[in-house]
Amino acid sequence: MLLIECPWCGQREETEFRYGGQAHVDYPSAPAETGDTEWAEFLFYRDNPAGPFAERWMHAAGCRRWFNAVRDTRTNEFLGVYRIGEGQPA
Amino acid sequence: MAHTLPEHPAKLWRNPEPKRSYDVVIIGGGGHGLATAYYLASEHGIRNIAVLEKGWLAGGNMARNTTIIRSNYLWDESAAIYEHALKLWERWPDELDYDFLFSQRGVLNLAHSLQDVRDSVRRVSANKLNGVDAEWVDPDEVAKICPILNTSHDTRYPVLGATWQPRAGIAKHDHVAWALARRCDQLGVDLVQNCEVTGFLKDGDRVVGVQTERGPIRAGRVGMAAAGYSSVLAEAAGFRLPVQSHPLQALVSELLEPVHPTVVMSNHVHVYVSQAHKGELVLGAGIDAYNSYTQRGSVHTIEHQMAAAIELFPIFASAHVLRTWGGIVDVCPDASPIIGPSPLEGLFVNCGWGTGGFKATPGVGSVFAHTIAMGKAHPLAEPYGLERFTTGALIDEHGAAGVAH
Ligand SMILES: Cc1cc2nc3c(=O)[nH]c(=O)nc-3n(C[C@H](O)[C@H](O)[C@H](O)COP(=O)(O)OP(=O)(O)OC[C@H]3O[C@@H](n4cnc5c(N)ncnc54)[C@H](O)[C@@H]3O)c2cc1C
Numbered sequence: 465m466l467l468i469e470c471p472w473c474g475q476r477e478e479t480e481f482r483y484g485g486q487a488h489v490d491y492p493s494a495p496a497e498t499g500d501t502e503w504a505e506f507l508f509y510r511d512n513p514a515g516p517f518a519e520r521w522m523h524a525a526g527c528r529r530w531f532n533a534v535r536d537t538r539t540n541e542f543l544g545v546y547r548i549g550e551g552q553p554a
Numbered sequence: 555m556a557h558t559l560p561e562h563p564a565k566l567w568r569n570p571e572p573k574r575s576y577d578v579v580i581i582g583g584g585g586h587g588l589a590t591a592y593y594l595a596s597e598h599g600i601r602n603i604a605v606l607e608k609g610w611l612a613g614g615n616m617a618r619n620t621t622i623i624r625s626n627y628l629w630d631e632s633a634a635i636y637e638h639a640l641k642l643w644e645r646w647p648d649e650l651d652y653d654f655l656f657s658q659r660g661v662l663n664l665a666h667s668l669q670d671v672r673d674s675v676r677r678v679s680a681n682k683l684n685g686v687d688a689e690w691v692d693p694d695e696v697a698k699i700c701p702i703l704n705t706s707h708d709t710r711y712p713v714l715g716a717t718w719q720p721r722a723g724i725a726k727h728d729h730v731a732w733a734l735a736r737r738c739d740q741l742g743v744d745l746v747q748n749c750e751v752t753g754f755l756k757d758g759d760r761v762v763g764v765q766t767e768r769g770p771i772r773a774g775r776v777g778m779a780a781a782g783y784s785s786v787l788a789e790a791a792g793f794r795l796p797v798q799s800h801p802l803q804a805l806v807s808e809l810l811e812p813v814h815p816t817v818v819m820s821n822h823v824h825v826y827v828s829q830a831h832k833g834e835l836v837l838g839a840g841i842d843a844y845n846s847y848t849q850r851g852s853v854h855t856i857e858h859q860m861a862a863a864i865e866l867f868p869i870f871a872s873a874h875v876l877r878t879w880g881g882i883v884d885v886c887p888d889a890s891p892i893i894g895p896s897p898l899e900g901l902f903v904n905c906g907w908g909t910g911g912f913k914a915t916p917g918v919g920s921v922f923a924h925t926i927a928m929g930k931a932h933p934l935a936e937p938y939g940l941e942r943f944t945t946g947a948l949i950d951e952h953g954a955a956g957v958a959h
Pocket residue numbers: 581582583584585586587606607608609610611612613614615616617618619620621622623749750751752779780781782783787802803804838879880881882883907908909910911912913914959
């Protein structure tokens with residue numbers, strides 16, 4: 465079980481959270497001009513690194529707010545959490 | 555009293571040093587890599603082949619899966635490839651001359667809601683049209699097939715019926731790997747363990763070999779069969795794959811008397827259970843939600859599947875968990891695999907089998923070998939190319955993949 469730090473509520477057990485996959489994936493800025501290849505990227509392609517990964521979590525059984533985290537997918541160690549709108553920690 | 559140790563069994567394969575060049579290099583010595591090498595050598599006359607494995611042979615998902623074999627998928631493309639695989643399974647014990655305990659004990663996919671019933675009946679009809687053995691069975695028939703299953707109406711999610719595929723079953727996965735490894739070795743294939751591929755040798759946009767922890771190895775063609783690590787390899791080659799790597803866990807109980815005659819899967823209460831030949835109950839369910847390369851998941855996922863199993867099989871309440879483990883599965887957005895050419899010439903991809911690729915092992919071997927040998931997709935693999943994510947021609951098997959496997 466992962467222990468996850470919600471930036472508002474502090475450390476809570478993984479069962480309180482919902483996972484949201486890769487963070488910082490922007491909706492195409494000009495949808496009408498976006499081609500099939502770019503739509504495919506937006507809809508179906510996500511990074512899948514073995515290493516630090518910026519991802520989204522939602523504190524479903526707590527404050528119900530989304531936030532971002534950087535976690536090393538080789539160890540599951542959380543390297544940092546940050547609120548939506550805040551930049552990714554270095 | 556002096557005991558003599560039993561004879562060490564004859565080695566099933568050599569442990570060769572990698573050569574500097576091969577006609578074909580396969581990355582990944584799991585079931586898919588081995589089966590591909592087997593068909594390249596036996597059906598396409600290519601003998602100068604290496605299978606490069608970063609760990610020990612078949613120590614990835616091939617060692618970790620729960621061995622369910624079936625072909626009752628919804629769409630034509632899926633029925634075609636999974637049924638092709640099932641027919642090959644039926645031949646393999648003789649063909650490979652190895653009794654790997656392939657047991658066609660059937661699979662029940664339970665329905666617990668009206669929507670489940672509709673989807674299941676539809677899937678049975680689709681299966682029949684595709685020549686896949688399938689039946690819709692009502693709760694009384696379910697109880698006859700599997701008497702230990704709780705089919706009473708007095709439960710939270712009563713069993714409203716099930717799909718039944720009699721030719722489905724299980725096999726002993728490690729023996730399957732050994733059968734393939736022995737045959738590959740006999741055909742002259744080099745099975746090279748402890749040889750991680752770390753990059754690709756390129757000539758422009760053409761892949762002409764691989765970089766490994768044991769030096770560069772040139773290759774006429776390269777096939778990727780690296781399951782959970784496919785994205786990492788694709789990144790090294792310079793392209794992206796639409797897959798995400800997740801932990802998938804399973805567990806076994808202690809050895810019990812034979813009580814469970816078939817395989818039971820339930821998408822709705824989310825668990826599946828069979829009983830291995832030795833006697834342990836084998837349970838699995840869904841992936842852990844987050845991406846991970848750790849080969850382990852969270853314990854609440856295990857608790858959840860045990861709770862579901864006891865709901866369906868009250869008799870299992872007094873069984874114990876002997877062992878839990880995890881693998882890394884590469885999941886595609888449409889729960890169907892990717893097989894075909896890559897964006898780079900000379901490099902071919904087989905990945906995205908996620909939670910359900912063991913059953914496909916012979917089918918993958920046959921179509922991926924063809925794809926590599928001919929330089930273009932086997933007809934059964936054509937719908938599974940990377941283009942489908944751009945054209946939108948997805949093969950959505952979330953229903954049949956369900957609790958997966
Ligand atoms: C718990 C669990 C239960 C499952 N249950 C079922 C089931 O009941 N039925 C079913 O059909 N499927 C099931 N599956 C899925 C199935 O196991 C996989 O889809 C299938 O095994 C994938 O093909 P493979 O055997 O070639 O994979 P693997 O055995 O994982 O082979 C890939 C190999 O590539 C190697 N590799 C990776 N990167 C490199 C590199 N850079 N260089 C060299 N080698 C590399 C790995 O070490 C590994 O040995 C299950 C999976 C898990 C984890």
